[in-house]
Amino acid sequence: MALPSHKAKLIEDESLEDWQLIGSGGFGQVYKARYKTLKIDVAIKLSRYCEGSIRDEALQREASHLVKADSPFVLQVFGLYQGCPPDMGSDMQMGIVMEFMERGTLRSLLQLCRPPWPLAFRLAHQVALGMNFLHEIAHLLHTDLKPSNVLLDQSLNAKLADFGLSNSSTDTTVLEGGTLAYTAPEAFAETYQPVPAYDIYSYGILLWSILTGKEPYPDANTSRVELWTAGQNKRPPCDEINRIQADGISELADLMVKCWDREPSNRPPFIDCLDVTECVYSRHKNGIRDAVNQVLMKLESGNNHLPSYATAPSSLSQPPAARSNDTVDYPNFARSEDASTMDSVDPVKLRIEDKGKFVDTQRAKLIQLTSMVMPIIDDLGNMVHPEAYSRIEAKTTDQEKMRELYKTLRSGGLKVKAAFYDALCKNEPLLLENLSKVHS
Template structure:
């Protein structure tokens, strides 16, 4: 990777390798850089994936280098532990120990304090403004791609779908190609035509949806599959803004107004990121004095031994009730009995279904799952970066039936993704096809 700011990092510089994530392109490791005395993140491609993808990502990270983009440290060339004597290539980046906006939402069980909401909104806009000034588009702006350092400052990551663009009009695209990104963050025009070529207003729309997610602490359209989103978004549907927890906070109305401008159905009416900064800078200045306390509050909650307990129930499909609620319940005896039975099944599954068991379930029932799973896009969306963007594009085609979608998912993702990917598929399957899981002998 002949990049002007990218040096090669070899095995002699690295120690204490630890797998921290896996996606459609490859795996991400945390390692200790012995010479720099810092932790770094190393992205290494899965076997068989073209090294060109990694070279392009490194090139765009290099071009977009600024305070609000994850820093590229170098290229990796060596043999990671457990892979010797196989030589592998990768990219080395700064390690963001604060996780992502997505993991922050999960840890808090909701939105961060209002001053931190505004700082995240402003820092993402700063990063995206720089990226657009460099004639680039990100194309995959979402909570999992906004990473946080220890003090919860935001930096934009994952340039795997980035491309060059010279303007906000289709006719001036320099590098036409396949649409990328996560469908819940894609603009309406991307669903209307197979020949659509993304432009910079694509990122602005994604930013509007991201703002809503940061303010609410939620994923947009949580229960909607690809087909429903592709139908409703071009028709004008957007996330609801009526029930924000921050009612009464100074600046909320202005931020909601910015959201609505960003996700306007007409690309030409969306603001530039420089115009977004006019709003976010003003709002952040109103609450800057409260930032320190807000960050301290969040760090204290994340470090607490009981942090995350508020999220436990959200992972289950069955509502959990207290004994008092059961006593006051007006449901008949049969429904209460069924609720208790379901609760027991959930508890049993958390105790007995290991990753190995879930993977075996998926392998053993391959033919039946291909035949009967209908919510393929919803499940694929939950798998996130575990699914390669080309696989996602093929699965999302409207003229492809569910069985064909499942064959593609099995052939390109589940077969080669390993036990953890299959276990993640099993968990998503429970949420969308509980009856099927139960009929095949799985636990709910």
């Protein structure tokens, strides 16, 4: 087997043990295994196809790009695997041996909650750091930047992954991969050649996802998204972002709009994006420890067992051309159902007295774990006096905001507590479900 020009070490069966299947997709499977000589857990991405196939060439290309892109904000690769994994017969398999990221993907995190602002701003900055390294130092294009290709370590630091679609910035190969919602409008043209501006557009959409905690264009088909983005120059709605009052939001929103500009030449390079993301994150660094701990506690409170590593199919997973580069989204920390589908937190089924009692008895945990504080307050409307709103908004951490909010809840009586419970149901469905189980 010929190794890439940026050679990755060949790792064979005798170096690996304790194989465990943790995910699968159109390309093949992802396993967790123990790398015996390094005494660490690794992730192994295997191709479904035999050596010499198109998919094996893609694995080799991805490994070479990962080796070339040696950055703290890019997933580390240890080598190329060749062997016969347990329970897979005697056919020779190929794969990439990569560092194992304990906290899964940004997509998994966004399914659970919108990150507290210090963490959201750090994620935006770290992704920009990784992308700037790819463009400026490694001279690589990613061409598939999306939440499921941003992996998270134990402390929720972000690293870029899945370079199977990447092209050298000097390569003239026509773009063959990507995910529709993050695809630049110019890429719908049959003769499109990938350039750095494509990644910058994807980063703009990714910023929107981080700031809103949502997927763009949910349930839309290929032709409709192409019509919206390329034909009508539409982008995901910004009404929610414009209502957010957090320090730095307006700056990131302005950057987001510049990144998804219809004209590729108007999009700022990542080195200019970093001027904005670094400035915003620097103003929130003091809150990052609380933000990370808050999310980790939320993850742990909702998962008392090894999480599932299955990939959830999306109607937007098929890009404009014939593409089949499915990505394993590991781990899937949380269900993404709307609160209306969760019987245990259906506000209609509880009496107003029960809602008030829940808000009182769960005060400490709600103060500690609630991250969507300002959206909840917005839903309360005129139940929160403007002066109280200003005091809450001025607090620097979500915990401080919640403590201040509880002063309003105590003075507002049962009606306000019940409205707060309903707002929790809308904005924090998973948290409310978990606490409701304990409360019951």
